[in-house]
Amino acid sequence: MSQPFIPNSPWRSRAAALICGAAVALMMVAQPYAAGYGPFRRTLFAELLMQWQDATWQHGALVPFIVAYLIWHRRAEAARQPCTSSRGGFVLLVFALFCYFAGYRANNFYCGYLAMMCLMAGASLWLEGVQRSRTRLFAWLMLGFMWPLPFxxxxxxxxxxxxxxxxxxxxxxxxxxxxxxxxxxxxxxxxxxxxxxxxxxxxxxxxxxxxxxxxxxxxxxxxxxxxxxxxxxxxxxxxxxxxxxxxxxxxxxxxxxxxxxxxxxxxxxxxxxxxxxxxxxxxxxxxxxxxxxxxxxxxxxxxxxxxxxxxxxxxxxxxxxxxxxxxxxx
Incomplete structure (x- = not known):
């Protein structure tokens, strides 16, 4: 299930991580996504900024900083784990892209939220393997509090x-x-x-x-x-x-x-x-x-x-x- 089919040299792993991070940033900040009604479209990041103005969801603005600290807190433990690659991560990446496209066509921000969560999980599994990804599981779960759910x-x-x-x-x-x-x-x-x-x-x-x-x-x-x-x-x-x-x-x-x-x-x-x-x-x-x-x-x-x-x-x-x-x- 976990095989090193991607080259595991440090510079290739870092380059792949940077490319995935840039892709997530572009999909959230640059690509107009949905608006619910009407022709005007907002990006996922613009939707987050708008929803975070509501006192019910203001805590979401702090979640990325909390997640960054949690990853930094367990950096040494993650470094001790072997860097492999999981094919399941690639499958999860494909599923995330499908959810993103489905939400784009359906004008549904919630599909975009799910796509971003799956995309980050899939990238971690694909590039670093199950053992390293497990050390970041709680940080990934905490990231779920970032997304507003007004319904x-x-x-x-x-x-x-x-x-x-x-x-x-x-x-x-x-x-x-x-x-x-x-x-x-x-x-x-x-x-x-x-x-x-x-x-x-x-x-x-x-x-x-x-x-x-x-x-x-x-x-x-x-x-x-x-x-x-x-x-x-x-x-x-x-x-x-x-x-x-x-x-x-x-x-x-x-x-x-x-x-x-x-x-x-x-x-x-x-x-x-x-x-x-x-x-x-x-x-x-x-x-x-x-x-x-x-x-x-x-x-x-x-x-x-x-x-x-x-x-x-x-x-x-x-x-x-x-x-x-x-x-x-x-």
Whole structure:
């Protein structure tokens, strides 16, 4: 499966890598790709720059620098691996070119994103082989966070908004705060005996930015890096990474509850904003604070994972040592 059918001299390998890098740059920056509708076409790079202006996908602009550091971090380990060549990489290159052309004809940027990922993976396998490519697998997976996927906001984002509103309404009603859930909005119940209308104490509309999608995608990037460097065993990395979604949901729900109580205590405009484009300073601070809380919860999950796994390992080691000591004594 892995054969050196390409000359493996260093200068040929570097030249081939430079040619592949130049090809990727030209396909992303120079070649007009798609626009969705109308005759105007944008390059993949122009589409990325446009999407990165959205706060939900701003983390994508940092991903190339993170990937470059990850490759540099394991450069010595990669250099120790033999430089061979995999025929599967050439097949993957052909598939990547097919996806690129299909997306170009169909005006679909997502096919272009897939083509770039396959092209880089195929070039690595073809030029350097499986063993060296394996050292860059995590960096390649991290590169997937660079590509914006707006369709997720329309599907998963709306469901997360409904989950936020219903869960927060249940929590508020459980602690004695009468809350009315209407779609993706949450407001106080009317109290005719006190002369209060519905929504007079608080009225929170969980918009798309408040659904938790922004914090979720940013936490996925941070959590992937945290899991990779904090844990050394693959299954423990996977377990720690799987805690990101529930942490993001719980933290965002707590934020909505805090905003509701702040609106009841200090007023709607102070806690949330004027309900239009302008949000209050407190609203912004809670977003930053809850993100930091989510990172701390991720650290706590890692600590619990270490305690459980290391504790079992230590207990097993003590049991084995006692058995060895008992057998030697007899």
């Amino acid at each position: 997720l906001e329309e599907s998963i984002g709306y469901q997360m908004r409904l989950l936020m509103v219903r869960t927060t309404g249940f929590v508020l009603n459980s602690v004695g705060v009468d809350a009315l859930v209407s779609g993706t909005a949450l407001q106080s119940m009317p109290e005719p005996e006190l002369g209060r209308r519905a929504g007079e104490l608080f009225s929170v509309g969980v918009a798309a930015p408040c659904s938790g999608m922004r914090s979720l995608f940013a936490l996925l990037v941070v959590g992937a890096l945290f899991s990779y460097f904090r844990q050394r065993v693959m299954w423990r990395r996977a377990v720690l990474f799987s805690t990101i979604l529930p942490i993001a949901v719980v933290v965002n729900m707590v934020r909505v509850v805090v905003l509701v109580f702040a609106a009841m205590a200090f007023g709607q405009n102070w806690a949330i904003g004027d309900g239009e484009d302008k949000v209050s300073t407190f609203h912004t601070i809670t977003g930053i604070g809850m993100f930091l809380v989510a990172v701390l919860l991720l650290q706590a999950a890692s600590w619990l994972l270490d305690r459980c796994c290391d504790g079992r390992g230590l207990k097993r080691a003590r049991t084995v040592s006692r058995q060895v000591a008992a057998s030697s004594a007899s």
